[in-house]
């Protein structure tokens with residue numbers, strides 16, 4: 001399966017060499033147009049933004065998500081209202097007394113405890129996956145789970161299996177041969193897993209309904225219930241939509257988390273230079289804040305460069321044209337499936353000083369100040385751009401700085417060369433690996 005997906009992604013990348021920045025291909029039986037390079041991406045996703053802001057509605061994933069939530073919802077009032085609400089709520093002021101930053105800092109304490117306990121080796125992927133999952137659970141449900149909690153294990157199992165199935169040949173078969181959709185075939189597992197997740201979410205929502213105080217939200221679910229109270233009956237807000245949006249935010253917020261990728265970078269040289277910068281800026285301070293990033297241009301550049309190279313969501317989420325439109329002189333009818341090749345922009349010659357190598361200088365000007373080129377779009381761009389960018393940025397910065405300040409991460413001598421071959425899913429992640437960890441001697 002991984003080989004099949006890997007081949008598809010590789011083919012999308014290579015076809016650009018032969019066919020240019022805009023070309024079409026068939027995904028199973030469905031035609032799609034692939035957009036490559038900054039110029040074409042900007043014309044489509046930014047300049048003609050709403051023309052390209054739909055989502056395909058006739059895929060396996062749409063039946064699994066029932067065209068609800070926000071990620072796969074089509075361009076229209078339901079998507080627009082929920083996107084606006086989620087963005088507002090994820091900004092600090094929407095989440096009650098405890099700020100987003102505090103929620104992240106609390107979870108980092110658990111990471112530190114785990115690292116101190118295991119004062120030897122650690123599997124960054126497992127640990128950071130759990131931490132990412134807990135941060136989003138804190139935001140959504142105001143609760144965190146022990147790393148071996150049965151509920152969290154069940155949630156993770158469900159969504160891992162759903163994403164696996166969405167990327168499998170079974171999904172392609174489901175899309176191409178409608179007649180088989182009611183047969184008892186393996187793709188039904190994704191519908192069952194979705195139901196299990198929704199039942200957990202329904203249970204948590206009911207608990208919130210029992211314990212909430214109207215107008216004093218503790219978390220995302222409370223904010224949504226407040227909103228529901230104030231809306232008319234014909235609004236797009238509903239309890240069903242609440243459970244769907246929690247699924248979307250949970251999946252989008254956990255699977256894309258690239259903290260683990262940061263650890264790959266420790267084999268590149270800059271971690272020591274980051275540590276010097278961090279030590280200098282934080283001298284005499286107990287606590288790191290997100291604000292401190294403004295005084296850490298090099299660390300910021302390293303984090304951004306890791307994201308550029310790691311490129312965790314290489315083909316974004318599929319878009320769809322909302323009306324007949326044009327791109328770079330080609331006519332595209334309404335309903336055309338659109339694939340954004342983000343990788344082609346993140347490594348495009350002419351956009352980067354060092355497009356093909358890992359080099360934080362890509363984000364530094366001659367004065368050593370942090371700059372963000374327009375072609376930096378791992379979160380995509382335009383009206384459908386990732387709505388968790390703020391949360392992801394904060395997590396990446398705080399986790400990197402706090403851990404680098406306290407620990408050294410060492411590749412075990414007996415483990416051979418690190419294998420950077422990425423594993424393809426909806427996202428790209430490095431192959432599983434373990435590292436040695438020890439407290440920094442000078443801390």
Ligand code: HEM
Pocket residue numbers: 070071072083248249250252253254256257258312313316317318319378379380381383384385386387388389391392
């Ligand atoms: C490093 C971490 C992340 C990366 C690289 C990433 C990347 C992306 C990308 C490429 C898209 C598709 C945008 C498009 O279709 O044009 C997306 C969509 C989305 N992401 Fe993220 N994401 C990250 C973290 C998060 C987090 C933490 C959350 C949740 C809080 C989140 C929530 C969403 C949602 C809800 C959408 C759908 C937006 C819409 O359709 O309007 N993401 N993300």
